Amino acid sequence: MKVGILSGGGDAPGINAVIRAVVRKGIQHYGYEMVGMRDGWRGLLDGEFLPLDCKSISGILPRGGSILGTSRTNPFKYEGGAEKILNNAKKADVKAVVAIGGEDTLSVAYKMHELGLKCVGVPKTIDNDLAGTDYSFGFNTAVSIATEALDGLHTTAEAHHRVMILEVMGRYTGHIALEAGLAGGADIVLIPEKPFDIDEVCEYIKRRQERGRNFSLIVVAEGAKPKGGAEIVYSESVDEFGHVRFGGVGYYIGKEIEKRIGIETRVVVLGHLQRGGSPTPFDRVLATRFGIAAIDLVHKGRFGRMVAIQGNKIVSVPLKDVVDKRKTVDLELYEIASVFFG
Numbered sequence: 169m170k171v172g173i174l175s176g177g178g179d180a181p182g183i184n185a186v187i188r189a190v191v192r193k194g195i196q197h198y199g200y201e202m203v204g205m206r207d208g209w210r211g212l213l214d215g216e217f218l219p220l221d222c223k224s225i226s227g228i229l230p231r232g233g234s235i236l237g238t239s240r241t242n243p244f245k246y247e248g249g250a251e252k253i254l255n256n257a258k259k260a261d262v263k264a265v266v267a268i269g270g271e272d273t274l275s276v277a278y279k280m281h282e283l284g285l286k287c288v289g290v291p292k293t294i295d296n297d298l299a300g301t302d303y304s305f306g307f308n309t310a311v312s313i314a315t316e317a318l319d320g321l322h323t324t325a326e327a328h329h330r331v332m333i334l335e336v337m338g339r340y341t342g343h344i345a346l347e348a349g350l351a352g353g354a355d356i357v358l359i360p361e362k363p364f365d366i367d368e369v370c371e372y373i374k375r376r377q378e379r380g381r382n383f384s385l386i387v388v389a390e391g392a393k394p395k396g397g398a399e400i401v402y403s404e405s406v407d408e409f410g411h412v413r414f415g416g417v418g419y420y421i422g423k424e425i426e427k428r429i430g431i432e433t434r435v436v437v438l439g440h441l442q443r444g445g446s447p448t449p450f451d452r453v454l455a456t457r458f459g460i461a462a463i464d465l466v467h468k469g470r471f472g473r474m475v476a477i478q479g480n481k482i483v484s485v486p487l488k489d490v491v492d493k494r495k496t497v498d499l500e501l502y503e504i505a506s507v508f509f510g
């Protein structure tokens with residue numbers, strides 16, 4: 169049997185570890201022929217395939233990015249896109265597809281599964297906002313990078329008596345901001361789930377000044393917004409899934425702080441550094457476990473499902489229970505973080 173693999177959406181450290189696990193077990197244990205689709209769903213849409221064997225996956229475990237490439241292609245935005253995918257899979261004799269991706273990529277996998285393409289999903293998002301799984305690979309790496317950035321900003325903030333603002337990824341959820349903020353000792357954490365009051369932010373800073381702490385560290389998710397306001401976007405243009413580009417909330421907060429209380433403020437936008445580089449050991453192990461579980465589902469004929477981790481057990485959940493849902497921040501954890509505000 170020939171099995172295809174694709175990675176869609178934004179890259180996340182650990183994709184290559186998933187590919188390696190799927191290919192290795194697929195070939196050595198089940199005798200499958202493995203093939204990769206280039207650049208996510210675009211590869212199936214255009215019929216671009218890459219043969220995969222044990223030699224082609226050698227040495228990719230610690231590599232970031234994806235050896236298959238990735239894109240935010242939505243085949244349902246193209247006339248006859250779904251039919252082209254089904255036809256190309258049939259022509260290539262691909263009997264099943266392992267789709268590595270986030271909400272958008274997996275929503276396509278679910279729709280294609282309903283149309284007859286046998287799909288298994290693997291959760292991939294550094295935002296950790298996919299329903300059905302406690303963690304997605306890439307998240308731990310992103311938190312580690314953000315925490316290291318906060319550690320570096322702490323010393324320069326203290327030396328210059330400044331407010332340092334770190335803007336991290338997190339379109340609609342604040343998982344990265346919250347966990348990095350806790351681990352990195354941030355004085356204020358701002359997340360999309362809790363619209364912020366800029367006057368309250370300034371009060372936290374003044375409270376620290378009264379205690380002789382003439383610097384502050386703020387970590388903010390890109391999708392955080394002021395109370396009664398809207399998210400701050402970098403561009404109004406949208407991708408094929410209808411998403412605008414967030415960015416700029418850190419600069420908005422920095423200007424407001426300087427205007428209101430006159431303390432020098434600097435902003436660092438971590439951006440795609442959170443996605444890049446080598447995955448942490450945790451993400452390498454999790455991605456490997458996901459890959460093994462995904463090819464096992466293929467072998468058992470359990471399609472239309474996504475592998476997941478719940479507790480420390482690898483399980484699977486129906487794709488229909490994942491799409492159009494979003495896992496938000498545990499507000500109990502936010503309350504713990506808030507103990508250290510100001």
